Amino acid sequence: MRLTCPLCGERDRREFYYYGAEDYLHRPSEGAPLSEWDSYLHLRDNVAGVVRDLWYHEAGCAQWLVVTRNTVTHEISGVELVAERAK
């Protein structure tokens, strides 16, 4: 498996650290009910198919990435910078 980092180009999977589903980007606000924190930390759609998840280019540019990926075929269809999304 290879990921194409928007900054570094196509790189080996070993350069990247997988964190988890894109849910981690949607941190509840301070004082949100516990159910929202449970959902954010623990509950997952866990789709068999196309997902968006968070990777960190640990051995490269040290950027957080949102990877669009198929969990059944391992096909990767998109890699975006989290920093760009926030703009």
Next chain:
Amino acid sequence: MRYSGLKVITEGLFGNRGWTPAWRDPAPKAEYDVVIIGGGGHGLATAYYLAKNHGITNVAVLEKGYLGSGNIGRNTTIVRANYFLPGNSEFYSHSLKLWEGLEAELNYNVMHSQRGLINLFHSDGQRDAFVRRGNAMINQGDDAILLDREGVREHLPYLDFDNTRFPIYGGLLHPRGGTARHDAVAWGYARGADRRGVDLIQNCEVTGIDIEGGVVRGVQTTRGAIRARRVGIVVAGRSSQVAAMAGMRLPIESHVLQAFVTEGLKPVINHVVSFGMGHFYISQSDKGGLVFGGDLDFYASYAARGNLPMVEHVMEAGMTLMPMIGRAKVLRSWGGIMDMTPDGSPIIDRTHVEGLFIDCGWNYGGFKAVPASGWCMAHLMATGEPHEVARKFRLDRFATGHLLDEEGTGSQHNLH
């Protein structure tokens, strides 16, 4: 048909013409008292103990493929009771006791072999942690023996003891740990359940769960609708998909774990050996193949196959620990779909739907749990109350903060 040594001999003398199928192949009935979704180890064991312990025999097990086609036929077959946390400890202890009587119970040779499990340690700190774990195992009534370096050498003379990064300081020996023949466990439970009247229905995929007014009424399947008063979801890596049919979002992420087996060799590794610092463990099957594996590939996956970096890592760890295996040829490798929870512990519980129960989240440790999981799930479905040894495997423990984080690695699905 009852199996025995005499039966094997007489059948051998008369051309093996007298064997009959181990279970029926019934068509689904319109209604059952209990429907179990999933014909793997845990589902079949649940059906068996519903019939055996609770007298509930109007039961169907629905399997989308063939019986035992999932993780029960794809694992590395290790059986152990070396857990530390209250909640886990008594459960796996109960499971090991069931394993020890399983062959007589099922009249089926599951080739349970208590060859001993050795977990290696490589520092003073790790030794302290293993002493603590060993004491917890002894307090639970199970067995643990702390081996120093020379003690390990007596058992495993072929290890590289002087590795510069991870020199071997000793090991924790769990003599009652070992292995079993994985497929035979599924087949033994299937045959036992069938003989007690349970319908095992293969090639029958559940496509929907019928719920009316918060009460489960049955399931929709590729072989028609089936009504049921109680339904159990026991589908391992596919738990999220089936639970979604009942409107649930589970604390599970499915990951790929790879395993490997070599060509058959003469007996060389007598124990199950785990090298935690290298994320590597190994045993030798009765057929002679070295069966070994490592850690998850670490990304969510349903592909049932992994990537080469983890293959390379596992091979490196194996060579680091026991250089003698370097000439063995790997025959095949495969990947299984692991239902990973955020604390690494399983779930056996009711759901928000009355009559709907779930048994899932076995991470990559489900094989050894099969007997107790079936026992406790059957108890829950029959009585409506959690079994004493599975009372902490609650679905809502993540929301309430009562996590069972055996490894202490935090709320991330792939870190357990």
